[in-house]
Amino acid sequence: MKKLLFVMLAALVLTGSHSFAQSLSFPISPTHPFTTLEYFFTHEDSIRAGTADIGIVPGGYTGIRWTLSPDGTYTGFNDPVTGELSKCIIKGITVELPPNATTTSGAAETAKLRIYGIPETVVDDIIVSFTVFAINVANGDIFGSAKVEMIIHSPLDLAVVLDRSGSMGSNLDGTAYVAPPGQSRWDYLKSAVAMMADHLNGLSKKKYELISLNMFADYSGSIPAAAPYNTLSLIDMNASNLSSLSSQNGALSAIVPAGSTPLGNGILQGRDILLAPAVKLNRHKKAMLVFSDGEQNMPYEVLQTGTDAWKKTTNGQWLRGAPTDPQIKIYTINLGVSGSAPNTMQSIARANGGTPVNITVEPGSGKLDSVFLTSFTRQLPNIFKGSSPQVIVLRNATFPNGQPPARVDSFIVNKGASSVIGTMMVAGAFKPRFISIKKDGRELLPFVKQRFDSSYLNFSISFPNNFLQGVTGDGRWEIRTQLDINPGVVQPCTFMVVVDDHALKSGFTVAGAGLKVGQSIKPSATFTYKGNAITNANVNFVLFKPGTDVNDLIARRSAPYYDTLPSDPVSPGISKLKYLMRDTSFVNAIRSQSTVYPLPYDTVTKSYTATISGLNVSGVHQGVFLVNGTANTDNTDNTYGTLQRYHSESFYVRFPGIAVAASRPVYQYNPAGGFNRALIFRPVATNGKYIGPGWGKSITLESTGIGATYVQDTGDGYYKLGISGAFSGNIILSIAGEQIYAGPLSALQTVPGPKTDGKSRTKK
Template sequence: MFRQLFLYILVMCLPMLAKSQEVITVNVANADHTYNLPINVAINPQLTIGPSGTGGMVLWEFAAAFPGGAAPLGGGDGFVKDGVQVQLPAAENVPISDVEKVIISGTPTQPGSWSFSLRVTDQATSTSGTRTFEVEVTQSLDLVIVLDRSGSMLSPTSANPGAPSRWNALKEAVGGFANLYQQVTVNRNASNRLGITYFATTPAPASVCCNTLKLVDATLATSVGTDIDNVAVTPVPAGMTALGAGIKSATTVLSDATKARSILVFTDGEQNQNPRVNDAGTGYNDGTTIPGGPAAGGIKISTIGIGSPSAPFHTVLLGLATSNRGSYNTTLDGTNFEFQGGLASGDLSMGFMVQFVDMLSQFSPQIVTTAFKALPSSGAVPVETFPLNKKVDKLLLEFRVGRKLEIPQLLQVYRGIRIEKDGADVKRYAQPTWVGNYTNTLLLTIDFKRSPEGAPLLNPAGTWSVQAADSGMNLRSVNLNVLADDHRMHMKRTLGNLKPKVNDKLPITFTLDKLQLPVTDADVKCVVLRPGEDLGDVLARSDKNIKPDGADSASSGVQKYNKLWETDSAFRALFKPSENIVQLTHTVGGKYEGTFDGLSVAGVYKLVYLVKVKNDTIGEFQRTFSESVYVTFSGVDLSKSDVSTTIQNGQLVMTFRPMTSYGKYIGPAMGPGFAVSNNDIKIAGVEDHQDGRYTITFTGAIDQPTKLTIVGQEIYSGKLENAGKSGSFIDQIKKWLESIGLPAWTIWIILLLIILLLWLMFRKKKP
C-alpha cells in the first residue's frame, strides 16, 4: 500500500519536477531557456540545472559575465541578483560528480529581465556544453488614467478646418492606449489592472467601467471606449481644472504596494482649484505629499499637456514627471508635424503612445519607428521599412488614418494594408483590433509565439515593410506607429538638468543593455526640436489682444494664445521647430553621453531619441521614443521692466512688464507663477494684461521685506514698495541712458570723461 502511494505521489510530481530541472548537454548546441518568476514569491521548489551526456566528473563555470548588479558568492561558486541566487555545485573549474546540480533559489525582489550563461565540461573527454538561461521577473501593474474634462476640452485641437475638439481627440487617444495595453498584457501579465479618474471642478463623474481597478482582459478596450463616450454626453465637459484633486483620487485607488503602480495624467489647462500640485510635483498646497518619489516602489507619474504658453502649467507637469520617475510630453495644439528622421511628433495619440511605453518600460513595449504619409486616392503607398531584432515577443502596428470610419470601411482599410517580412507577405499573422464602432485607428498584432492554424512560427528578425492604399475612401493620410514587445532590451535616459533655463546646458545620458549586460556598439542620437521663437516674448509683442470669455477661468494670456493659434497662420509659423542633433558617445558600461548647448529661447523642446544596433547577438535593432522639456526664461531685470508701485487703501499695487537680462519679455500667462516668501504678505490678485504686463495686488504686512519670485526664480528682494527703484545716483543715470537709447555701459565712459575734465581743470588752476 505504501509503495503504491509513493508511486502515485511520484507520478503526480513528475511534471513539477520536470519543470524545475534543466540540463546542459555536452558536445551539442543548447537552446536558450527562460525562467518566468513572479516578484516577491519564493522559488519553491528550487530550480536545478544538471549535465547531460557526461560520464562521471565534470567542471562547471560561468561562460559570460554576471548580469549588472549581481554580487558574487563568497565561495567563488555563483552570485546573487535581486534576491535570486545561482550557485554552482562547486567552485568554478573544480571537478565534481555529474550527479550534483546547479541550484537556483531565493525570492525575486525586482522586476526585469537578465541572463547568465553556464558551461559544463566532461573531465574525461574534455567535451563541453554551453547554455544561456534568461530570468524574467514579472510584476503586475495597476495603472490609473487621470483625464481632464473641464470646459476648455471643447476647444478645437488645431486651426485646421474641421479639426476635432480636444475631447474627441482625447477619446481616440485613450481608446488606442487601452487597446495597446490589452494586446501587450494578453498572455503575459494576467493580473494587470486599469482605472480611470475624470476631473473638472471636482473629480467627477465616476467611471462606470473603471472607477475601481478593472482587470485587463479581452473586453478592456471596448469598455474604456464606451465609458469615455458616455462621459462626453452626460454631462458634456465643463467646469474648472481640479488637477490636484484628480491625482489625489487616483492615488487612493493605487493602494496595493505589492504591485507596480502608475498614473498617467492628461490636462489642457492651468489648475485653478485646491488642492493644487506644487511646482516640484512632490505634493499639494495643503501640505500633503504625493506617494511617488524617485525610488522604485512609489507611484510612477507620467504627464501629457496640450495647448498652453504658461510656464506654471508646464513647470507643474514637468515636476510631476521628473519627481516621480515618469516623463513629460506636450504639444502646442495636438496636430502632427514631422522632422527629417521620420517621427510624427506632437500628435495627442502619439503622446499617449509614448507615455504608454514609458509607464510599461519595466515590462517590454518599445517604439521601433513611426511614419506619417499622405495617401493618394488610388494605388498603394510604401509607408515604412524597418528592421526588427531577434527574440521579439510581439510586433504591434497601429494605423491612424485621416478621418473616422465605420467598421465596414475600417475593414476596407485593413484589406488595403500589405505587410512583408524579407519580401514575403506575412499579413495572415496579424490580428486586427479596434475600439468602438466609429474610429480612425486600427491595431494589427503579430504574436511570434503563436501562429495561424497550419502555419509555422514566424521569426521576428529581418527587414519589414508596410504598404497602405486609400481605395477611394478619401483617407487623406496614414500615421503608422510600430511597437515591439521586447523584454530583453532595456533603455533608460537621464537628463542632467531637470529645470533648464535659457542659456543653460542640457546634459543627456542614455543607457542600453541586453538582459542587463551592457551594449557598447550602438549608435545613439538625440534630436532636439527647438522652438523657432520665444513664445512668451512673441505673445507680449503682439498687439492682437482679445476679450477674455472666462471659459474654465483660463487666464487672458492663455486665451490670447489660443485665439492667435486658431486664427493667425503667421503666428503659428513662428514656432516651427528647428532640428538639432546631439550624437551621444559611449563612455562605459553601455552608457552614452552628450550635451545640448542651444537652449536659446524659452518654450517647449521635444527630445527624440534614435537608437540603432547591429551585431550577431542582437541582430538589427532600431528604437525611438520622445519626451518634452520646458525651458523657462532666465532672470528678470527689473531696471528694464517698467516697475511702478503705489499704496491704495492699505494695499500695495505693483505694475510691471517683466523683461529678461537678454532682452526678451517673459510674456503673458504667468499669473499663477508669482509668489512671495513672507507668509505675512499675500497676493490678493494678479491681472494679466496680455502684453506681458501684470498688475499685482499685495495685502498684509506690505512694509516688511520679502522675496518676489516667478516660477521659482527670484526677481526682487526687499520692501515691495521699493521694487524697481534705486537710491543710487549711478543706477538712475543708467536708467536714463537706456531710456534715450544708449547702453548702460556708456555711463563708465561718461564718468571717465568727467574725471578727465576735472583733472584738466585742476591742472590749469595750479600756480
C-alpha cells in the same frame, strides 16, 4: 567527440498571483533539435524551491559531468571533490545542480536543477541567465549545453488620471472652443488612451497587472468613467478591461467634457487608488499617468512655489504619498505651449520620479496629430524604464494619390523581442487596411491580431507562436497598407512600431528640471544586451525648439477681442492665444525648428552623448533619439541583430532671469484713501523678453505686515497684485522663484488709480 552546442531558451517570468509547479527537461544531447520553452511563475517574495526545478538530461550517463557558467557577477560554490561550480547566487536567485552532478558518474535521471531565492530588486525587470554544460570526461569536449534566462518582472499598478474639463471640447490648436464632430481634444484623448490600452494588451508577459481611471472636472477630482472603470479602484489589466477603453464604444466614449481644471484633486484621487490598503503592500510598481490641457483653476491646486513646490497641494497633501514612502511615480502629459502650464506639468513629473511629455500642436485645426495620438503609448517605455516596451519606429509619411492608395513600411527588429505591435494612423474616413505583413519574406498576416479604432489600425503578434514553430520576431519586416477609400489627394499618415524587449535595454536622458535660456543640455543614450554594453550603434539626437518665445510674443501682440470659457476659466494669455493662432505671421513665428546632432560613444560614461548649447529661446522643446542599426558595414550584428530605436522626450526651457530695473513695480494707491491698493509690473527677462501672461499663480509676496489679496493677469505681460498693510513695510516680490523687487514699498514710484473690487477681469 565533436563539440556540439545546442542552446535552449527558458524564460521564467514572475507576473502572477497563482503558483504552480513545472517539470520540464533540458533537451541536452547531440541529436536533440533546438527548442524554445517558456516558464511563468508567480510574483511573490521568493521563488519557492520546487516551483522552478527543471530536470536535466541525460542524467546518470557514465563519463558525463555537469557544470554551471553564470552570466555577469555571481557568488559561487564549488564541489569540494572536483572543484567544479555546483551552485551560484545571481542577483539573489540561487541556482543549484543536483548531488553528484559534477562527478564523472553524472546525476540520476530524476535529478533536477533547483532554482530558488528572492530577487535583489523587483523595481525594474531583471534577467538572471546562466548556462549548464554537460562535459565528456574522456576528452573534455562539450557534450551539450542549455542556456537559461530568467526574466524577473515586477507587475505594474497604473492609475490613469484625465482632464475632463470644458476646454477639452476645443479643437487641438485652441482656435475654437467648440470643435467639429470627431475633432475635439477629447476625441483625440479617447483615441490616445485606446492606443495605449491596445499596446498594453498586445505586450507579452504583462499578466496580473492592474489599472484604474479617474477624471477631474469638479471639486472632487473623482469622476468615474463607465464600467468597468466606475469603481474608482484598480482592476485587472486583462484583455477584456483594456478593450473597454475603445474610443468608439468604450468606457470613455459617451462622456462629454465639461467643468473646470482641479488638477491637484485629480492627482490625489489617483494617489488614493494606488495606495488603497488592499494594494499598497503588493510589491508592484506604482505609476500615475496624468493628462491635462490647461492651467489649474480650482482648489486644491498643486503648489508652484516654496520648499514643497510640485510635491504637495495647497492644502498640504502629498501628491504621491508620504515623503518617507514615495511608492508612486507620476508621469505627465500636457497639451499646450504657452503660460506656465507646460512648466507646471513638467515640474510635477520631475519632482515625483516621473517623466513629462508635452504635446506641441502645429496649427491645422482638426487634422491628424500623431504627437497627441501616440503620447500615452510613448510614456510606456518611461514607465517600464527601458525594457518592455520600446518604440523602434515613429515616422510621419503619406499615402500617394493612387487607386487604391497604398504604401510600404519596413523596419528591423533585434533578437530577443517577444512581441511586435504596428500601428497605422490616418485621419478621417479613409480606413486603413493591412494587406501584407511579412517577416524575412514570410507572410504573417493570418497569424496577427488586428484592431481598428476611429483614428488608427494596429496589429500585434507575440513570439514564440504556437502556429509559427521556430519563427522568431527578429529580422526585417515589411508592412503593406492601403486605404479602402481614395481621398483623391496625397493623404498624411503616421506609422509606429513598438516591441516588447527584455534583453536589449535602452536608457535615455535629455535634461533635468529648471533649465533656463542660455544653458546647455547633454543628451545621453545607453544600450545593453543581456547586461553587456553596445558600443557600435549609430545615434542621432534631433532637437526641436520654438521659433521664438511664445509668451513674449503673446504679450507684445494685440488681440481686439478675446474671451474664456465660463466653466473652465484660463489666463487671459490662453484666451488671447486662441485668436493669435489664426494669424499666419504669428503661427510662422512660433513654428519649431530642428537641428540634428550626432552622439558619439563615450567610453568613460559608457553612453552616446554630447553637450549641446544654443538653448536661446524659452518654451517647450522636444528631443528625439534616432537609433538606426550598428556601426558594422552590413548594418547587423550576430549577437543582438540590428538595433533600431526611437525615443522622444519633452523639456521646458524657462526665461533666464529677471531684469530687475526694467521690471520694477509701480505702487498704485487709492486716491480716495482706504483699501484697493496694488503693485503693477510687467516682468521682463534678462534677454529682453517679457515673461508674458499665465504666470500669475507663481507670483509671491514676502513681507511682515503686507499681504497679497489678488493677482490680476491682463494678458499683455502686465500683472496687478492687490496688497494690504502698512505702506512703510519691506517686501520681496518674485515670479516663478525669480526676484523682481526687494526693498521698502515706500521706495517705489506711486501713481493714483481708479477704485477696483480687486477681481480679475477679462476683456469682452
